[in-house]
Amino acid sequence: MTKRPMEILDQALNRQPVIVSLKGKREIRGILQGYDVHMNLVLDRAEEETGGEVRKLGTLIVRGDNVIYISPLVG
Amino acid sequence: MTKRPMEILDQALNRQPVIVSLKGKREIRGILQGYDVHMNLVLDRAEEETGGEVRKLGTLIVRGDNVIYISPLVG
Amino acid sequence: MTKRPMEILDQALNRQPVIVSLKGKREIRGILQGYDVHMNLVLDRAEEETGGEVRKLGTLIVRGDNVIYISPLVG
Amino acid sequence: MTKRPMEILDQALNRQPVIVSLKGKREIRGILQGYDVHMNLVLDRAEEETGGEVRKLGTLIVRGDNVIYISPLVG
């Protein structure tokens, strides 16, 4: 059974939070609300952890070309 | 309910300020007045915070390929 | 006998883990479950080693443009 | 009232100086004389500030993919 990358995004929509690992050692968590073919993402209830502190960001549009990986959190 | 990235930009037009996080650890705030398909942005009453100081920039065109994320500020 | 890059990915699907070497000196291991033409990858039971520690990530979508090389582990 | 990025460039043509913020923490000022779809810019009476010193450059073609933002100076 093989899976295409976009299927995994589809399955993660509006469910448990996803981890989005970004270039420059940044990382954001949030509920995936949408995406497009460029892997631009819409995250809801997003948070960024920087230097031990958590910054609450609410709704967020992440530009796809900064994404290294996306991982649905296992509950 | 899923949302496409451009919808979020549409909803943020001419409302509360948005945070625009840029590559190179730069961050700009301003009122979103427009955008195009490359995520080039027009910001009004824009400010950049650098090294603790706030620089008032007025109207601003941000080139889309520098954008990491865009977040409408929750009022 | 020559082999095209995508053939190697095909042969590695759902088998032994692959090593995915990423830009920025990051490395991920996991079972390859899928890929597309951009070399976007779906990894299952993925792990990232950072600073000596192993972080278990479960299912993962890796954006292809961060990939340096992919190597099926020899069992 | 929404504005497209290229409109702002149009309004700034041959008027007050614009600030052009570039990658690599560089910044140039000058009168915008022209631009194209890649955001390549023609600046007149351009100056670059580097390390506290101002370098007078005259006419300048800036390659668009180095631009972070463009801001018409408020007089």
Next chain:
Amino acid sequence: MTKRPMEILDQALNRQPVIVSLKGKREIRGILQGYDVHMNLVLDRAEEETGGEVRKLGTLIVRGDNVIYISPLVG
């Protein structure tokens, strides 16, 4: 007598090892088993030298956009 880049890759297929110099000062050696138009490479019996140590990697897919140069080793 002129040669196109892809001809050199053709002549190196399944012969003596090639050196693949990568961005970020990485270097891999291996037998070239295949390539495509993006200069994605398949290497067999691949080895990476990092910090004086040699890491044996077996079969490898190298993403073309990391390649700086490819040099067939002179035997």
Next chain:
Amino acid sequence: MTKRPMEILDQALNRQPVIVSLKGKREIRGILQGYDVHMNLVLDRAEEETGGEVRKLGTLIVRGDNVIYISPLVG
């Protein structure tokens, strides 16, 4: 009066030297002998200044995507 970027290059052909500012804080001077749509440049009697020393390079092809700006020297 507006000017398109390529017009400025046209006017600078085979005249006074141009300064070509490159990524990575490099700078080259020379007589512009030609260019193409990618802003690849042909410079004649080119010189690069590195670390206070001037290196005479003769004829030079500069790849456009390294260019930050081009400025015709005011005589």
Next chain:
Amino acid sequence: MTKRPMEILDQALNRQPVIVSLKGKREIRGILQGYDVHMNLVLDRAEEETGGEVRKLGTLIVRGDNVIYISPLVG
């Protein structure tokens, strides 16, 4: 008399060595044996100077997007 970048490459084929300046402060010399539209190069009798030492590389394919400039050596 204007010259297009590719003409200069044509004139340098199979003649005196060319200097190829690469991103990341690397530099290679060799006889230009071929090139394609992406400025991928084939060099013969190529040498790379790193840290004062010269490494003889024989035939080499340089990927065009690493090239900063190419300069035919004046004999």
